Amino acid sequence: MPSDGSGPKPIERPRMPVKITDVATLAGVAPMTVSRVINTPDRVSPATAAKVRVAIDRLGYVPNLIAGGLSSRRSRMVAAVVPTIAHPMFADVVQTFSDAMRVAGYEVMLSLSGYGAIDKEALLRTLLGRRPDALLIAGAAHTPGAFQMISEAHIPVVEIWDVSNHPIDMLVGFDHEEVGRDVARFFLAKGHKRFATISADDPRALQRTRTFAETMRRAGCIGMGEATVKAPSTITAGRRAMADLLPALAGDTAPLALFCSSDLLAFGALVEAGLLGLRSPEHLSVCGFGNFELSAASEPAFTTVSVEGAEAGQIAAGFVLQRLTGNGPRPEGRWHVPFRIVERRTT
Amino acid sequence: MPSDGSGPKPIERPRMPVKITDVATLAGVAPMTVSRVINTPDRVSPATAAKVRVAIDRLGYVPNLIAGGLSSRRSRMVAAVVPTIAHPMFADVVQTFSDAMRVAGYEVMLSLSGYGAIDKEALLRTLLGRRPDALLIAGAAHTPGAFQMISEAHIPVVEIWDVSNHPIDMLVGFDHEEVGRDVARFFLAKGHKRFATISADDPRALQRTRTFAETMRRAGCIGMGEATVKAPSTITAGRRAMADLLPALAGDTAPLALFCSSDLLAFGALVEAGLLGLRSPEHLSVCGFGNFELSAASEPAFTTVSVEGAEAGQIAAGFVLQRLTGNGPRPEGRWHVPFRIVERRTT
DNA sequence: GTGAAAGCGCTAACAG
DNA sequence: CTGTTAGCGCTTTCAC
DSSP states (O other): OOOOSSOOOOOOOSOOOOOHHHHHHHHTSOHHHHHHHHHOGGGSOHHHHHHHHHHHHHHTOOOOHHHHHHHHSOOSEEEEEESOSSSHHHHHHHHHHHHHHHHTTOEEEEEEOTTTTSOHHHHHHHHHHTOOSEEEEEOSOOOHHHHHHHHHTOSOEEEESSOOSSOSSEEEEOOHHHHHHHHHHHHHHTTOOEEEEEEESSHHHHHHHHHHHHHHHHTTOEEEEEEEEOSSOOHHHHHHHHHHHGGGGTTOOSOEEEEESSHHHHHHHHHHHHHTTOOTTTTEEEEOSSOOHHHHHSSSOOBEEEEOHHHHHHHHHHHHHHHHHOOSSOOOOEEEOOEEEEOOTTO | OOOOSSOOOSOOOSOOOOOHHHHHHHHTSOHHHHHHHHHOGGGSOHHHHHHHHHHHHHHTOOOOHHHHHHHHSOOSEEEEEESOSSSHHHHHHHHHHHHHHHHTTOEEEEEEOTTTTSOHHHHHHHHHHTOOSEEEEEOSOOOHHHHHHHHHTOSOEEEESSOOSSOSSEEEEOOHHHHHHHHHHHHHHTTOOEEEEEEESSHHHHHHHHHHHHHHHHTTOEEEEEEEEOSSOOHHHHHHHHHHHHHHHTTOOSOEEEEESSHHHHHHHHHHHHHTTOOTTTTEEEEOSSOOHHHHHSSSOOBEEEEOHHHHHHHHHHHHHHHHHOOSSOOOOEEEOOEEEEOOTTO
């Protein structure tokens, strides 16, 4: 860039954001005192604190948590990684977890990892680069690189959604195979002899539906089809899968037991079946997964598996906070989230 | 704490996270060179870069972005605040915006503000305390305190979802009243004479439905009921509202024009109406809002208003990046997100 | 209860 | 292309 002779060095910025020294000067105290008023008010005399607060308000001071974090080595932030929050369980977990952490003075930095599209290791690197005080992460299957990065961060980690035999640290999840087995038993108890599944192709969904299918088969039932759709699940995918499945069902009398890995798929299946005059539960017994509002509020309301996401979030926050505040014994750090089959009109 | 004579000062920590000087030492270069390899690789000779990369891998170095951010005064992070991402438009905006920002090297810190439960000013304070490089925020109605905080942060701000006459900075939204008017015209063109609305009680939803009602009335139509439900919208709320509305509808022949502020409400209304034998569009013309998958994939697929959330996210990211990288002229910073009525089987 | 000094881990700015 | 110096704004630690 050519010099223009008038010698303009960078123009002074509009007015740098207010910092702690500005507040200290205005209040006539040391910066450290301002810091105490903000972080440990009980160690400051009420009179001083009042003066300082006035100065803070007058200047509109917003403490720089970046600087504070660097100095204290605590970012007061926890990172959360989930594939999506379209799923009610994730949504509940994240919401509850965030609220609980916020109350304790921590902010949650939420990242959506999607289903496979994103480079999870790169995501983790930038996340951990911000030095979160803890990490909440969905899914217990990590690449070796990811596993190592997480371990070396030396922070409390809670894995949710899945149970694993080798948790990195703490764990709040449930056994997806157990879900599949329970749903199978539920159908078997009703005397079903034929079954089918519609599943998203993500590992957990497949665990549920495959274990279901296996259990049914072992009990002597006949599989009429196991459709797989690309994650994430959608209503449309459920409709398509059902349309593919339907021909195989023609001419049967006893209702088919259909287990879908998501309520969206189940709803789609019901819509499509309904179009061809197949009613549930007369011709078709359907069980979804997730207890989306749709399962309770659509017509007919359909049977599904409910997982207590809110409880999971609460427990996860408790685990993290106990570790962070160091009170009490180091928690065992394993929690099986309860799930249950909510029976409605389609079974 | 009593001294025990053996003089143990704080035990050395397990092994402090690797830092830039460790990498520099191992690679036999200055810390600054390591920094360059990471941030501006093209200013380092390939040979040196290779050495440094080896050291980085060997040590599993994860750069401390907190420290980097403090030093460079750029956090490489942007904050996003939306009430919920249950709504497809928000979900799309956030997803697209995040992806676009990530590609440019920025991480998005997502916060869900809910509908009123949370102290938005407190949320903003902690968010801005982390010195995001930019802010994406839904809704153009802010408290004076919030407005001031945002302004004084001196960062690019994009307000989405709403148009406002006094944007803080940049704006990507649409006119909710215009939506209401357009939907009214749509129904009027079909010859409807009676209408009703079901709306969530958040300001934007009310703008849409009230403007709709007003336009209908001005055209000589008769209002048969304007139900309001608490935000956020749910299917169940739609069902209840419809149940309340139904008695007023008895005995009429020409189909009622029903506009719902959300597809969830519209779906609930359709379910409830269907239960009483009312079919759409024969007895009831329904238009929702949001173009949720549900509107296209349920039966009957229903008419709705689609807002191009993905486009909004893309535009917003473009605005922010242009400001951040300083290339090109300061963008005008206003964008009307297109919306359109997607006509399906219920009208 | 308050203050002064030192430094968190990194990068801007300026040499060489 | 690479290194040196001097902070970023706060909190830790230790004095008073």
